Each structure stands twice: as structure tokens, then as C-alpha cells.
Amino acid sequence: MARDDLVDSALPDQDEAKEFYAKYEPKEALGKGISSIVRRCVSKVTGQEYAVKIIDISGEKTEDFQADQTKRETIREINILKMCDGHPNIINLHDSFQTPTFIFLVFELCKQGELFDYLTQVVTLSEKRTRIIMKQLLEAVEFIHKKNIVHRDLKKLKHLKRFIELCGTPGYLAPEVLAVSMYENVPGYRLEVDMWAIGVIMYTLLCGAPPFWHRKQMQMLRMIMQATYSFGTPEWDDISQPPKDLISKLLVKDAKDRLTATQALQHPFFKRELKPEKQFYPRKVFKAAVICVNFFYRLRFYFNNPPPISREVIKSNPYSVKMIRKHIDACAFRMYGHWVKRGDNQNRAALFEHTPRDDWKNVSLNTKTELMGIDL
Secondary structure (H helix, E strand, C coil): CCCCCCCCCCCCCCCCCHHHHHHEEEEEEEEECCCEEEEEEEECCCCCEEEEEEEECCCCCCCHHHHHHHHHHHHHHHHHHHHCCCCCCCCCEEEEEECCCEEEEEEECCCCCCHHHHHHHHCCCCHHHHHHHHHHHHHHHHHHHHCCEECCCCCCCEECCCECCCCCCHHHCCHHHHHCCCCCCCCCECCHHHHHHHHHHHHHHHHCCCCCCCCCHHHHHHHHHCCCCCCCCCCCCCCCHHHHHHHHCCCCCCHHHCCCHHHHHCCHHHCCCCCCCCCCCHHHHHHHHHHHHHHHHHHHHHHHCCCCCCHHHHHHCHHHCHHHHHHHHHHHHHHHCCCCCCCCCCCHHHHHCCCCCHHHHCCCHHHHHHHHCCCC
16 A cells, blocks of 8 residues: 555554455544544545544553553443444444454544634634534533443543542533542542533633633632632623523532533523424514615615724723624634633633643642641
8 A cells, every 4th residue: 555644654563464465554643642643544445534543552652451441441431332233422333353453443534623623713602603512512421421331531431430649631521520539438530520521611612711720729629629619791781681591500519519411401502492383463564575675775874884992992992892802712722822811810722731741649638738728
């Protein structure tokens, strides 16, 4: 098979992985980890594009015990993905192969990329767009929860049990997840951690910044433990009450008081008023038509002749103007390569961190308890 610059020599040997190469032709790399790489691949029979995750279990890139752990976790992931097969909002595992040194997982290809990649372009989403995305996410989470599967990091799927380890992206960690690293006698955490993460995601989609972040990580962790966040200005000035209410019922300190996925889907944010039976009223139709014409005339007029923004506002607080605010955020991202926003409680870059910082692991139990300032 010919290999160009996009398909490098890191590919597994063809003689060793005959089954995979017989069905698929690997293409360029889409992403890379410590012991795995994701590539686009094409079916030799149908020409259909897929994404193949190639996992190295040989132990050459990691310690032997880590390679064995990777293999066990991958096999468990395959079994769980098969349990989730068929749901429209969960990525489909199309095929899998295993050799003594590699495991191949062939997934459907999501060409539009990840949600937060899209968010870096648009900064924030409208309530309507957020409603669509959150409904899809909640339906997927409801589906896996009914199968006793917990997501934990919204990147990994796990069999349901009470977890007693610190795992997840720091910005999404629920209070009970932090608690397992502080105390030995805590009961652990379950499905509810996913609902907390959904609240964090929804908050971020609407305002463009996470609800919990601080330059000092201990302060950020305290904010999480106390569920301290706000719907501050100017980002939340244009957001209606229903999404704020839903978020406030997800970002709840006590896990048992959070909405379940099923309950969240019943929230008024996702409800629409039922339309009455259609009847024809000529005078009402004419009146409505006049209103519509007037509305679109005014809309076109103000589009072509927008109201002026005063020089004083531009000089004193340009960030208060929504249109200018979105441009500032977008330009900051392009310039610095990560999100830079005003205030100690806003940093979009934190959402892309995958592991907790080491300083938290090295802090003693007494210091953690003192810093948190709360009694669990």
C-alpha cells in the first residue's frame, strides 16, 4: 500500500494486522495520545469513511502493567459501546480488531469535530441552539443511565458503581468527586456526576465561560465544593429565566437534589406550548399579516440603519456591547491560542485540561479541609 506524507511509518505492520488492512485503508492522523492514534480510514468495499482508533498494547510506549491496563480498559470500552449501539446521539462502534500488539476500533466519522471546537468559533450559542444540543446530550445520558452506565468525564464510559478515585476534567468535577480525594469514609459518587457536568456544559454554551474557574486552583476547587457560581453581567443579561433555572437545578452541591436526565428533559426549557386546533379567522389573519409586514419593514430598516453606539460606551466599556464582546473574545482566542476573558472567574482554556494539576494531589488532608472551609 502506498504511503504518502499524511500516512506515516507509525502504522502497524500489515502482516500483523491482516484483518484490518483487508477491509480498510488508513489515511491521515486526526488525533494522537500517549498509546493511541486516531486516523481517518476508508472501507475498501463501500468507500465509506470512518475513524479508526489504533491502541498500542505492546508495552513499548508504556510500562507493561500500563499496557495490560490499557488492554483491559479498551475491552471494557468495546463491551459498553456495544451496549449503547443504535442510539442516534451516541457514536457508533462499527468494527473492531485485535492483534497481540494493537487493538483497532472503527467508529463512525464525525466530520464536524467536537462541540467545543465549534464553540471556539462562535464564542456563545443562542438559547435555541443550546436547547437542541442539550436535548441531544440529555437523551444520550438518559439512555446510558438506564443501562447503569456512568460517563464520568463526558469522554469515557464506565460501568456503574460507586467510584472512589479522582477522575475527570477539572472544570467539570462535581463536589462528590473532589470529596473522594479528601476523605476516606465518603461513599463515592454515581450517575449524578454526569448531571453536574451537563450543567457546566450548558452554562458554558450560553455565556462562553465556565461557571467554576479561578487563577488559584485551590480557590476554584472551593468554588466547586460550595457550588458557588453566578449569572453575572453582561453575558447573562440577554438570557431568559428558564435556562438559568435548569442550570441552577443541575449545579447543586448535594448530588441527591440534582435533576436526573429524565427530569431535566421535562424542564420547561425544553417544553413548547401546545397549539390549539386550527381555525380560519379572516380578520385575525389580516391583522396578523399587517403586523408581520410592519415587523419585517422595521427589521430591515434597523438592519440597514443600526442605532448608533455612543462614543462614551466604546471608550468606557466596549465589552458591554454584545456584538463587540463576541469580536473581542474571538480575536483573543486567535491571538493567544486560548480563551482570555476578564476577571478571575473566567477562563475557557480550563475546559480543555484533561487531568487535575499535581499540586492538588500533594496537598495534605488537613490543608485541603482548611482550604475548602466546609464540612462534608
